[in-house]
Amino acid sequence: MKKILSLLLVCTFILLACQEDYEHNPITSDDVIPSAIENLSYTSINGGFDISYDLPSDKDLLYVKAVYENSKGEMAEVRASIYDNKIQILGFGDTSEKEVTVYAVDRSENVSKGVSFTASPLMPPVHIIKGAMEITPDFGGAKFKWVNEQQTPIAILLFAENEQGELENVHTVYTSQSETSHSLRGFESVPQPFAAVIRDRYDNFSDTIYPGTPDKLLTPLFEERLDKAKFQKVVLANDDNWDAWEGDYWNAFDDDLGSIVHTQGDHPRPSIMTIDLGANVVLSRIKLFQRAPNQQHWAYTHGNPKSYTLYGAKELPGSDGNLDNWIKLRGCESIKPSGLPIGQNTDEDIAHFLAGDEYTFEESVEIRYFRLAVQETWDGAGFINFSELTFWGNVIN
Incomplete structure (x- = not known):
């Protein structure tokens, strides 16, 4: 019995020792660069692009990737499988021109020649939502109401005045609902500032949003x-x-x-x-x-x-x-x-x-x-x- 256990331990040790990185390497390997994608077209959308193309006929094609510089100034990429012929890029924080390059990649991780385009995305959702936000007096505080027609996942940072007389983020609402509101309560019925900032999951921020009053102050309704x-x-x-x-x-x-x-x-x-x-x-x-x-x-x-x-x-x-x-x-x-x-x-x-x-x-x-x-x-x-x-x-x- 001891001999059998010893033999099993030796075999296990050998198997573990023989494991190599080939398990994570492509099953096949060559140096043949795949053909480039063809007939690329794109549509500007809010904060990004919808991209479509024709796939090359290479039999070992694995995926397609779009490479671009994101709003943080970092290189980023989005991938799509060979079972689809479109890629969506989201997360741009402005409408300035962006350069996007699309590549085909095969199972040996060979990368094709890139096909590029330069275009401007439409207004990012955080700025659209900002334009639809209202801050109005409410019982004991202020009511923040907004419309998010695209149901973009966002965070609404709500600000009120602290004891030092400074605006402070006192609550954050996380939502993707198309239309909703939130009220801050517990404030005296005297003129005071309230504000909001919208953030998306790509860390794009709207400008600070204030009430539409001349002095940017609201008086909470007494309760x-x-x-x-x-x-x-x-x-x-x-x-x-x-x-x-x-x-x-x-x-x-x-x-x-x-x-x-x-x-x-x-x-x-x-x-x-x-x-x-x-x-x-x-x-x-x-x-x-x-x-x-x-x-x-x-x-x-x-x-x-x-x-x-x-x-x-x-x-x-x-x-x-x-x-x-x-x-x-x-x-x-x-x-x-x-x-x-x-x-x-x-x-x-x-x-x-x-x-x-x-x-x-x-x-x-x-x-x-x-x-x-x-x-x-x-x-x-x-x-x-x-x-x-x-x-x-x-x-x-």
């Missing part, structure tokens, strides 16, 4: 976070029971994202919750956190609310809870940025999940009583669950 200690529970005839399973009604207002509300699931839709806000208020926005943000496997699934309606009233219309007697404040639709099926989440999806579903109110309606009416959950569950509900607005003295 305050409602005091949850003043809330009172209200139960009307058509309200659901939010204390089922491990849930509790007051978990929705305890500022603990680890606790939840939970319905039994045997109540007809909509499932309704009613709350006395403890004072007359004009709401500016609310934020609803889906169940347990610290347990991301429940993101955009389970009994998390997907479609719901918000109602309000200054005085209780009646104990029957008939929604026809309440003021409809707005409809809400929980949005998953990527639009992917349940169970598939991007980094952008998780960032949105952790930030909470936020909804603002366009009309100033004075209310004291608030109702949440859930029509649909993310996975169609019969029960409803979520972690927290928070309100902002103006308290009417």
Whole structure:
């Protein structure tokens, strides 16, 4: 037995010792340079070029490459297999003329004579998006809204003033959505600067974007976070029971994202919750956190609310809870940025999940009583669950 083991060890050593670099070399090797590509044509696109060509007839052709100098002044290349006859170059940060050379390469890594062209790409996406961005006053801060028709992966760097009176990057939004917005909150209602810069994955940057005001300053709309200690529970005839399973009604207002509300699931839709806000208020926005943000496997699934309606009233219309007697404040639709099926989440999806579903109110309606009416959950569950509900607005003295 020992002899067999010794023999195996010796054989293994020999095999390892005999391994050479030929495993990474071409199966065939020659010095024959392949023919050049033919009939090259190109189209300028935003930040680059679409290039097409006819492949040479060399039987050992392996790939085609386009070589150019990128926006950083470095030589770069893009490759395409022999099963395609086109290459796309992206990432140019301006519209100055670029020289691109296209080569055919065979299995022996022989490179053909290059075919070159010089042309200008169209305006890069970061500059197009910059032209479509708006920075406007929002409740407690500023709202940044942009259009990204080509759905280019970008980073939006959002700036606000720090304690030293300097603009500072306080948040970055990573997105490829065609149209979206983001708000910075928590600022006093006094004139102050806000700004944005757009960056793409090639490290191209837009110029700094400011509000369209003469002094580049915005005054955030006044709001305050409602005091949850003043809330009172209200139960009307058509309200659901939010204390089922491990849930509790007051978990929705305890500022603990680890606790939840939970319905039994045997109540007809909509499932309704009613709350006395403890004072007359004009709401500016609310934020609803889906169940347990610290347990991301429940993101955009389970009994998390997907479609719901918000109602309000200054005085209780009646104990029957008939929604026809309440003021409809707005409809809400929980949005998953990527639009992917349940169970598939991007980094952008998780960032949105952790930030909470936020909804603002366009009309100033004075209310004291608030109702949440859930029509649909993310996975169609019969029960409803979520972690927290928070309100902002103006308290009417």
